[in-house]
Amino acid sequence: MTAEPILTISGLNVDYGTGASGVRALRDIDLTLHRGEVLGLAGESGSGKSTLAYAVTRLLSPPGVITGGDVHYHRPGGESIDILSLTPDELRAFRWQELSIVFQGAMNSLNPVHTVHSQLTDVLTAHRPGMRAAERTARAEELLNLVGISADRLAAYPHQLSGGMRQRVMIAMALALEPEIVIMDEPTTALDVVMQRQILRKLVELRERLSFSVVFITHDISLLIEFSDRIAIMYGGRIVEQAGATEIYRDPRHPYSEGLLHSFPALHGPRRELTGIPGSPPHLSAMPTGCAFHPRCGKAFEPCPERVPVLAAPEAGQDREVACWLPH
Amino acid sequence: MKYILQRLAFYAVTAWAAITINFLIPRLMPGDPVEALMSRYQGQLDTTAIASLKALFGLDEHQSLWSQYTDYWSHLIDGDLGLSFTFFPTPVGEVISQSLPWTLALVGITTLISFLLGTGIGVYSGWRRGSWLDGLLPVTTFISAIPYFWLGLIAIALFAVKWQIFPAAGGYDNSLVPAFDWPFISSALYHGVLPGVTIVLSAIAGWILGMRNMMVTVSSEDYVMVAQAKGLSERRVMFSYAARNAVLPNISGFALSLGFIVGGTLLVEMVFSYPGIGYQLFQAVGAKDYPLMQGVFLIITLSVLAANLLADMAYALLDPRTRKEA
Structure with missing residues (x-):
C-alpha cells in the first residue's frame, strides 16, 4: 500500500x-494507520487493544501512564502533530475535531x-x-439522518432509545466534526x-461517503476479515502480527493468529473445524519470558522462552510483519 | 403531568392518614389530661374552656367517635387547633404562627447554605482528588461527629461568655419591638449568627462526603470519558456531565432535610433559647400542653410531607428517567 500515513505510533509503552x-x-x-484505511486491531481480553486506543487519545485514566514512545498525527497538508506533547487546550481542540472515538459501552x-x-x-458549541x-x-x-434515525428523536433522552439506536447516535456524534480518524x-x-450487521453496514457506507480512516478494535477476528483492509x-501488550x-x-x-482464526466460525467460505486456543491469556503482572505466547503455543521450541521475537517482515520485501521465531 | 397528579393523590391520602392518627392518639392516651389541667389551674378554667378541652381530647362522652372526627376536621379546616395551656388563652394556631417564621428563617437559610456549600466543595474535591480540599474532609467530619448540643454549648461558652462577641440566647434584642425595619432585622441576624454557624458546621460534612463520593463514582462512567474525548471544556464536563448526574441523590437528601427544618431543630433552639417552633415544643412537653404539642406535630407532619412532594417533583425535573411516559 502506498497511501500516506495519517497516524504513526512508535515505541509506545504504557504502564498501569x-x-x-x-x-x-x-x-x-x-x-x-494510513489515510482512508480500516485498520483492525484484534486480540483476547487484556491484550491491550483498548489501552492502545486510550493511550493514543491520551484518555488513559490513572493509574495508566504513558512511559515512552511517540504518537504523531499527520494533517492532510503534511504537517505533523505530536499528540503526546499537546497542551491541555491544544489537546481539547484536537480531540473529536481530528480524531473521534466510538466507545464499547453503547448503553452508558x-x-x-x-x-x-x-x-x-x-460538541459543535x-x-x-x-x-x-x-x-x-x-x-x-x-x-x-446519516445513521438512519429520524430527526424527531433529537428530543429523546438516552433511556428512551434502544441499544442499537444509542450506538448509532454515538456514531453520528463521532462524525459530527467530520474527523480524519475514527x-x-x-x-x-x-x-x-x-x-451488529446493520451497524457495520452503515459504517462501511458512511466511510465510503465521508472517507475517514478507521481503527477498528474487536476480539471478533471474523468481523475484521470482512470489514478491514489491514x-x-x-497479544500480551505487543503486536504479534500485522x-x-x-x-x-x-x-x-x-x-496465535492461527488460533484466533480457528476460534471463530468464518462468515463465508468453506466450513472448518473450530479448535480454539488452549490455556488463558497471561496476567500482566506475570508475563512469560521471551515470547509471551510460548506457554500456550503448540509450536514452541528452544528460543521461544528465552528471547523476545522481533516484529519484522518474514521475508524481505513483504508488506507484512510477524513476531515469531518459527522459520517461514 | 399524569405523574404529578398521581403523586399528589398519593400525598393527599398520606396527609389524611397522618391527620387521622393525630386525631386518634390523644383519644387513645390513658388518663384524663383535662382533669390534670384543671387541677393545675386550680379552678381558673371556666366551664366553656373545659367543654372545649373535653371536645378537643375526645373526652366528651356525649358524642360518638365519628361526630368527634367530623368536628375535628371542621375545626382544622377553620384553622382552629384549640387553645394553648401554657399561653392560655392564646389559640395554638397563633402560638405556632409566631414561632414558625423564626425556625423557617434560621434553619431554612442554614440548611440551604450548608447544602450549597457542601455540595460545591464535594464537586470540586471529587473532581480533583488529592487536592488540598481532601484535607478539609476529616476536619468537617470530625466537627459533625460532635453532638450538636455540645457544639452549641462550646460556641456559647467561647463566643458569648468568654469573648462576648455574640449574644448567648434569644432571637432578637428584647428592647426592640418586632417590626420590619432595619434595627430589628439586623438584631435578628446578629442573634442568628451563632446558632446558624453551628448548624452549618454540623451539617456540612454530610453534604461534602455524599457529593464527593458520587462525583468519584460518576467520574468513571463512560459518558464522562466520552465528554472528555469530545474535547469539551473542563467546566462543561465537570458540571454538565459529572456533577449533574452526581447531584441527584443529594437533591433528594436536600428535599428531605427541608422537611426536618420544622421538627429537627429542637436541640438548636433549646441550646440557644431561640423563639422557634422547636423551643415551643420543648416548653409544651414540659408543661403537658397537649393542644400545642398536637398542633406542632401536625405542622411537622405536613411539612415533612410537603418536602417529600418537593423531592419527588425535583427528581422528576432533574432525572428524565423517573418521568413516566404520558
Missing part, C-alpha cells in the same frame, strides 16, 4: 501503576440526564464557536447479531 506494583500494559507498540456512553440534541450539539443555534440543530438532524472500540459487542493482532486482511485469513504466520 508505577514502581514495584506497576504492570506494563503496552510494550514497544509500532503501528501506522450517553449522559442519561441530557437529550440527544444537547449531546450532539455541545465547543469546537465551532461561530455556529448559531439553528445551524447546530440542523447539523444534529443531518447527523441523525477509533471504534468494540462498537458492536453490546448488541445482538442482527444489529489487521494487527495483539498484515493485510486476506493474507491473515489465508496464511496466518503467527500461531
Whole structure:
C-alpha cells in the first residue's frame, strides 16, 4: 500500500501503576494507520487493544501512564502533530475535531440526564464557536439522518432509545466534526447479531461517503476479515502480527493468529473445524519470558522462552510483519 | 403531568392518614389530661374552656367517635387547633404562627447554605482528588461527629461568655419591638449568627462526603470519558456531565432535610433559647400542653410531607428517567 500515513505510533509503552506494583500494559507498540484505511486491531481480553486506543487519545485514566514512545498525527497538508506533547487546550481542540472515538459501552456512553440534541450539539458549541443555534440543530438532524434515525428523536433522552439506536447516535456524534480518524472500540459487542450487521453496514457506507480512516478494535477476528483492509493482532501488550486482511485469513504466520482464526466460525467460505486456543491469556503482572505466547503455543521450541521475537517482515520485501521465531 | 397528579393523590391520602392518627392518639392516651389541667389551674378554667378541652381530647362522652372526627376536621379546616395551656388563652394556631417564621428563617437559610456549600466543595474535591480540599474532609467530619448540643454549648461558652462577641440566647434584642425595619432585622441576624454557624458546621460534612463520593463514582462512567474525548471544556464536563448526574441523590437528601427544618431543630433552639417552633415544643412537653404539642406535630407532619412532594417533583425535573411516559 502506498497511501500516506495519517497516524504513526512508535515505541509506545504504557504502564498501569508505577514502581514495584506497576504492570506494563503496552510494550514497544509500532503501528501506522494510513489515510482512508480500516485498520483492525484484534486480540483476547487484556491484550491491550483498548489501552492502545486510550493511550493514543491520551484518555488513559490513572493509574495508566504513558512511559515512552511517540504518537504523531499527520494533517492532510503534511504537517505533523505530536499528540503526546499537546497542551491541555491544544489537546481539547484536537480531540473529536481530528480524531473521534466510538466507545464499547453503547448503553452508558450517553449522559442519561441530557437529550440527544444537547449531546450532539455541545460538541459543535465547543469546537465551532461561530455556529448559531439553528445551524447546530440542523447539523444534529443531518447527523441523525446519516445513521438512519429520524430527526424527531433529537428530543429523546438516552433511556428512551434502544441499544442499537444509542450506538448509532454515538456514531453520528463521532462524525459530527467530520474527523480524519475514527477509533471504534468494540462498537458492536453490546448488541445482538442482527444489529451488529446493520451497524457495520452503515459504517462501511458512511466511510465510503465521508472517507475517514478507521481503527477498528474487536476480539471478533471474523468481523475484521470482512470489514478491514489491514489487521494487527495483539497479544500480551505487543503486536504479534500485522498484515493485510486476506493474507491473515489465508496464511496466518503467527500461531496465535492461527488460533484466533480457528476460534471463530468464518462468515463465508468453506466450513472448518473450530479448535480454539488452549490455556488463558497471561496476567500482566506475570508475563512469560521471551515470547509471551510460548506457554500456550503448540509450536514452541528452544528460543521461544528465552528471547523476545522481533516484529519484522518474514521475508524481505513483504508488506507484512510477524513476531515469531518459527522459520517461514 | 399524569405523574404529578398521581403523586399528589398519593400525598393527599398520606396527609389524611397522618391527620387521622393525630386525631386518634390523644383519644387513645390513658388518663384524663383535662382533669390534670384543671387541677393545675386550680379552678381558673371556666366551664366553656373545659367543654372545649373535653371536645378537643375526645373526652366528651356525649358524642360518638365519628361526630368527634367530623368536628375535628371542621375545626382544622377553620384553622382552629384549640387553645394553648401554657399561653392560655392564646389559640395554638397563633402560638405556632409566631414561632414558625423564626425556625423557617434560621434553619431554612442554614440548611440551604450548608447544602450549597457542601455540595460545591464535594464537586470540586471529587473532581480533583488529592487536592488540598481532601484535607478539609476529616476536619468537617470530625466537627459533625460532635453532638450538636455540645457544639452549641462550646460556641456559647467561647463566643458569648468568654469573648462576648455574640449574644448567648434569644432571637432578637428584647428592647426592640418586632417590626420590619432595619434595627430589628439586623438584631435578628446578629442573634442568628451563632446558632446558624453551628448548624452549618454540623451539617456540612454530610453534604461534602455524599457529593464527593458520587462525583468519584460518576467520574468513571463512560459518558464522562466520552465528554472528555469530545474535547469539551473542563467546566462543561465537570458540571454538565459529572456533577449533574452526581447531584441527584443529594437533591433528594436536600428535599428531605427541608422537611426536618420544622421538627429537627429542637436541640438548636433549646441550646440557644431561640423563639422557634422547636423551643415551643420543648416548653409544651414540659408543661403537658397537649393542644400545642398536637398542633406542632401536625405542622411537622405536613411539612415533612410537603418536602417529600418537593423531592419527588425535583427528581422528576432533574432525572428524565423517573418521568413516566404520558
